[in-house]
Amino acid sequence: MSALSNVVAILRWARGREPDFGVGEVALGLDMPKSTASRLLKDMARQGLLERDAATQRYRVGMLLLELGRQYRAGQPLVEAADAALIDLTRQTGYATGISLLDGSEIVVLRSRPGTHPLQVVTPPGTRGPAWANSTGRNLLARLSDAEIARRFTPYPALDRSNAPSSLAQLMERIARARALGYDESDDEALPGVAAVSVAMADPQSGDAMSLYIAFSGLHVNRQRRRELATLLLDVKAALVARFGDEAVVAAPRRAHG
Amino acid sequence: MSALSNVVAILRWARGREPDFGVGEVALGLDMPKSTASRLLKDMARQGLLERDAATQRYRVGMLLLELGRQYRAGQPLVEAADAALIDLTRQTGYATGISLLDGSEIVVLRSRPGTHPLQVVTPPGTRGPAWANSTGRNLLARLSDAEIARRFTPYPALDRSNAPSSLAQLMERIARARALGYDESDDEALPGVAAVSVAMADPQSGDAMSLYIAFSGLHVNRQRRRELATLLLDVKAALVARFGDEAVVAAPRRAHG
DNA sequence: TCTAGGGGTCCCGAGAAATGGAACGAGGTT
DNA sequence: AACCTCGTTCCATTTCTCGGGACCCCTAGA
Numbered sequence: 337m338s339a340l341s342n343v344v345a346i347l348r349w350a351r352g353r354e355p356d357f358g359v360g361e362v363a364l365g366l367d368m369p370k371s372t373a374s375r376l377l378k379d380m381a382r383q384g385l386l387e388r389d390a391a392t393q394r395y396r397v398g399m400l401l402l403e404l405g406r407q408y409r410a411g412q413p414l415v416e417a418a419d420a421a422l423i424d425l426t427r428q429t430g431y432a433t434g435i436s437l438l439d440g441s442e443i444v445v446l447r448s449r450p451g452t453h454p455l456q457v458v459t460p461p462g463t464r465g466p467a468w469a470n471s472t473g474r475n476l477l478a479r480l481s482d483a484e485i486a487r488r489f490t491p492y493p494a495l496d497r498s499n500a501p502s503s504l505a506q507l508m509e510r511i512a513r514a515r516a517l518g519y520d521e522s523d524d525e526a527l528p529g530v531a532a533v534s535v536a537m538a539d540p541q542s543g544d545a546m547s548l549y550i551a552f553s554g555l556h557v558n559r560q561r562r563r564e565l566a567t568l569l570l571d572v573k574a575a576l577v578a579r580f581g582d583e584a585v586v587a588a589p590r591r592a593h594g
Numbered sequence: 595m596s597a598l599s600n601v602v603a604i605l606r607w608a609r610g611r612e613p614d615f616g617v618g619e620v621a622l623g624l625d626m627p628k629s630t631a632s633r634l635l636k637d638m639a640r641q642g643l644l645e646r647d648a649a650t651q652r653y654r655v656g657m658l659l660l661e662l663g664r665q666y667r668a669g670q671p672l673v674e675a676a677d678a679a680l681i682d683l684t685r686q687t688g689y690a691t692g693i694s695l696l697d698g699s700e701i702v703v704l705r706s707r708p709g710t711h712p713l714q715v716v717t718p719p720g721t722r723g724p725a726w727a728n729s730t731g732r733n734l735l736a737r738l739s740d741a742e743i744a745r746r747f748t749p750y751p752a753l754d755r756s757n758a759p760s761s762l763a764q765l766m767e768r769i770a771r772a773r774a775l776g777y778d779e780s781d782d783e784a785l786p787g788v789a790a791v792s793v794a795m796a797d798p799q800s801g802d803a804m805s806l807y808i809a810f811s812g813l814h815v816n817r818q819r820r821r822e823l824a825t826l827l828l829d830v831k832a833a834l835v836a837r838f839g840d841e842a843v844v845a846a847p848r849r850a851h852g
Numbered sequence: 853t854c855t856a857g858g859g860g861t862c863c864c865g866a867g868a869a870a871t872g873g874a875a876c877g878a879g880g881t882t
Numbered sequence: 883a884a885c886c887t888c889g890t891t892c893c894a895t896t897t898c899t900c901g902g903g904a905c906c907c908c909t910a911g912a
Contacts (some may be wrong), residue, residue, distance in 0.1 A: 338637070339598055340597055340601060344643060347662060351662060352665075354665055354668040384602060385602060396667075400602070400609075401662045401663045401666060402702065402719060402720045404608065405660045405663015407610075407720065408655050408663075409613070409654075411613030439657060444661065450681050452710060460668075461660060461664050462662070462665065542649075
């Protein structure tokens with residue numbers, strides 16, 4: 337087992353363990369001798385990957401990771417332009433907006449900001465969620481082949497949320513609808529009380545896909561207004577496609593020179 | 595040289611290198627053999643700390659760091675409460691707000707969100723800045739001894755911004771003013787055209803200090819309004835101190851039991 | 853068409869680092 | 883005082899990492 341793989345195993349294990357964790361928890365969680373865990377955590381703290389509270393002897397993620405984390409996909413022209421457009425959309429509408437990426441069968445929030453309406457839930461960048469139980473995820477899945485979607489969702493994950501698709505067949509129906517409409521909606525699925533509309537697009541240079549969303553309280557936004565918000569998002573997407581292109585447009589000649 | 599220290603050296607070097615970087619740049623930047631750089635980058639990508647674009651052979655920070663980065667100081671009750679209060683303040687006033695921490699002679703943004711006024715500059719979490727050239731940094735420095743401040747600012751850093759203190763003496767004056775007022779202001783210092791007001795406080799449990807700020811366009815907010823914003827921030831701080839305490843209040847008995 | 857140069861990859865012997873069982877320290881509880 | 887839990891340190895042994903050198907691929911220029 338290389339030093340690097342041990343360190344990354346600890347970092348992966350530490351995801352979701354806010355605010356801190358101890359030597360024994362790491363040893364137990366990773367089935368690792370306590371002396372190994374103690375030594376690795378101490379080394380990682382010394383190097384700045386972690387911080388250690390001397391009073392409690394507990395560890396937490398280090399500031400270096402805060403600095404690097406915000407850098408993920410930063411500087412990519414399409415990502416920055418999309419984010420700027422979504423910040424404008426929040427100003428214009430008062431609703432929370434953001435960008436999500438697909439990772440396996442989950443989504444990870446890349447950028448987000450709260451709206452000015454009293455929506456309680458803010459999903460900060462770095463947060464994971466079930467891709468099948470929100471519109472951003474289904475939009476991203478819609479860009480994959482049916483076979484690949486089936487592969488990722490067998491066995492089908494359990495989630496006790498009545499509005500979320502509860503079988504692969506239901507998920508495929510929702511995805512088909514997203515493909516047909518060009519956008520998707522969710523309401524009280526992964527996030528209770530939260531509704532959203534979203535669109536997906538890809539960077540023509542790299543093929544990296546992302547989903548742009550507007551989130552709002554399901555109780556306070558009627559059907560008509562949701563359609564208006566979807567249209568605003570489609571307009572944002574159209575402007576970005578006009579400026580950067582879309583993967584679908586250049587997919588064929590992508591590998592060929594020229 | 596341990597494997598861990600090499601990996602962290604690469605991660606530190608990678609800060610600020612958006613959107614990506616190559617093997618040769620790392621080897622040159624860290625004075626490292628190309629074979630070493632190539633092997634380390636490949637291993638780091640395999641483990642998810644980095645991602646590699648097969649087409650360009652260039653590397654970038656990995657999604658794992660996005661997930662861990664947002665976790666920094668997350669789950670700490672005071673940080674979460676302060677952030678929620680600042681989100682409310684953005685809703686209420688329309689101005690950008692956030693939290694910054696001190697690291698040596700620099701500040702690092704922990705949380706931030708844009709306002710709804712047309713302020714162009716948004717400083718995302720993870721961004722570094724000169725502590726002496728903005729109000730958040732001076733507030734945090736105000737909590738240190740004069741000797742410690744002098745130590746951190748000798749030699750005094752150069753920064754070509756006319757409104758920023760350009761000597762240790764000027765910095766100490768500004769810090770003295772922040773101590774007297776309980777808040778500080780900046781205008782067109784580290785960030786051109788950007789003004790801010792901020793207050794600082796510390797977690798009584800851990801002693802960790804943080805600065806809360808409101809940022810706005812220097813052109814569009816008059817002196818009266820700035821004082822109102824400072825009062826709002828002081829109110830937020832007072833509410834947090836009432837709820838959590840402040841380090842100054844419990845500093846003496848901190849090490850003693852009880 | 854050929855050559856040179858830049859960027860990057862892979863191999864593997866030598867040397868350095870990492871592992872983890874055992875012993876131990878500190879603090880809390882009975 | 884004895885016991886338990888959490889965490890630390892030591893060091894013999896094992897495993898891993900380093901990086902020079904050879905090599906590959908691609909592009910530009912003669």
